[in-house]
Amino acid sequence: MLQRISQLVVIGAIAGLLVAALALPAVGGLGITARNVASNFLNMPGNLETPPPPQRSTIYDSEGGVIAEIFDQNRELVDIEDVSPVMIDAILAIEDAHFYEHGGIDVAGTFRAAIRTMNGNTQGASSITQQYVKNVQIEAATSQEELDEAREETIARKIRELRYAVALEQRMSKDKILEGYLNIAYFSDGAYGVESAAQHFFQVPASDLELHQAATIAGLVRYPYLYNPRFNPEQTIDRRNVVLDRMVATGAITEAEAAEAKKEPMELDLSTPPNGCVPSDQPFFCDYVVQEIEKDERFGPSETERARWLRTAGLQIHTTLDPQTQESAQAAVDKWVPRKNESRKVGAELVIQPGTGHILGMAQSRNYGPDESKLGETSINFTTDADRGGSNGFQAGSTFKAFTLAAALNEGLPYSTSFNSPSSVSISGQRSCNGGTLSTWSPSNAGDTNSSTTHNMVSGTKASSNTYFAQLQERVGICDVMKMAEKLGLKRADGTLFTENPNTLANSSFTLGSEEVSPLRVANAYATFASGGIYCEPQAITKIKDQQSGTTIDIEPECSRVLDEEVAKGVSYLLTQPFNGGTAANIHIGRPAAGKTGTTDGSAAAWFAGFTPQMAAAVFVGDPRGPQQYPLRGVTIGDDYYGVVYGATIPGPIWGETMKGAHEGLEVKQLPSPPAQFGSTSAPRPPKPESDADPASDEGGVPNVVGLSEGAAVSALEAAGYTVNVSGTRIRSAEPEGTVAAVNPDPGTRLPDGATVNVFLSRGGGTADGRGNDEDWFPAQPASTPTVREEE
Known part of the structure; x- marks a missing residue:
């Protein structure tokens, strides 16, 4: 009965207002008459939506630690039960003393406001319900109009x-309206909502506000800019005292309590939560997460709407970042490539989980900031592609040889696939993916050696022989190698596919890593080997909880098989060879690992990519100003001088130290054994001593005459039905001087009768293990003995 009477009173008050409005003339210059407004009142919709106001979104790591908070408005929602009673008394006293008595409209105040507004003197005096309605409409606006x-x-x-206020009072309780108002109101100095205001000004939750603090905050809401405590402390204190007097008038406090509160100094302890990625301890990963949300259409129809959603919906964004891995990666990168090194070189590393695509670590040797000219600062994420805030990539060197191995094994070639691998070779007739014939290519091995060594997949990978892999690429077909890389998720950092980019298609040296890529793509491709051929899209976000809508988006890994499991195992075995006395022999992590060094032509950039069963990572070191113009030669990085930087010089140790720290506490898992289908894992058969040689015992094809004297070799080859040409140029070799160093075509090659076999004699000077062909054998030389040599 009382509620019905209250509603009748409200209706009567509205009627009185409308009658008064009907009697008023048109409002000059506003384009609308009070008569028209009044006559349409009862036909106006009253179903005002009251969604939660904008609030802070939070990005968490995989263990629940806060990476960053992102917001347009610093607001944290709070239930009315968690607001100090004295705060409620203060806001009611100064804003709407009869809130719990009226039906949504302060009648006297509304009449007064209407009359003064029409006379050109803006007047508020709205009830808390009306103020709440106004704020809801402001926050709901999606356009300037x-x-x-x-x-x-x-x-x-x-x-x-008025119309919305009346309707709101009929469907929401007073407490809920007051709660909504306290959460949506602006309290000055960037603090939205009472909880954020309490924390911002006094470093306490709203539940712990004391009388003088509550009165201060309540006084701000009428004119937030005029009463800003940061800039106008005297006006703020005066306003606080007005609130205290109003609280006395309403009976909320006594005069003695008010007097005591007025004696309290302001004692502000201003604090605003860091906003955005710049202040984060993991700024580049934070930026990557932001880019993922803003660029992904599943989170909204347009980038503008997705950006607004991120900054207003109070999202709880759970990510894949592993704190232990991230800390280990960042420490290793900072140690080897200090952020403010005068050479301006950058180190960047991406760690990813095989079988899920989860990004576990993302580190680089730069502070996050917009001023690229400032030493040690950048906003470019060198670990990822250009469309996710990264660069256009860097040539990855011999890390690409893994993709040639994968293509070769996928086509059924055995480990024993051998080629004579001299210091340089000439490759002609390669066919591009677009059908064109590529120009003749003459790659060379690293080093100043002219030795000739026969390599198969095992020894060629261990030695990282450029001339071996050039010939293996020719055997497989360069287009098949490119397509294999794409199956493993590789593409250029500028977003183009290798098989569609004209510059790539015209380039013969794909196997030597001549393409600009990101560490993210290389690491994820290596993770596909580690997972047994299962490719997963790189993933940074696992779950998003939208606090406004109450919905949760679970994001599962997007994985599929792209490579036969036996092929993946076969590549994994081959990539253990660099650790087994090869180019990564100086890198030890205390558990089975596979990987590959990479040094680009002229030491423009250096890489290391590798994996264990649990993690894969890729490390890049170079100069973002232009690796070719600023190569890794004769450089001082931190306190250390390097004559030349190779993949095993800096990237390898970064990778090793990261893996050690990241794997602490993890089970030691074994890498797969080499699949039997690819045959023997032995290095090419060493030549027999001349006295034991029996070329006739070779099962068809060109006899293996390496190591024999010239006469014995010629006799054996002619007996096999071939024409023999002994080259007049002797080559550097581990074989004794004057004996056969190599033949072309390779031993075992089947040729028609009478075909010519070229014989190359040794001039000595080589090494038994063929290290003269390695791209990365030699560590950086000390300052006293700088070394410069050709690189791939």
């Missing part, structure tokens, strides 16, 4: 607010 309409100082807006 809607925002202007919500803020306009007109009778039309006042009437709309």
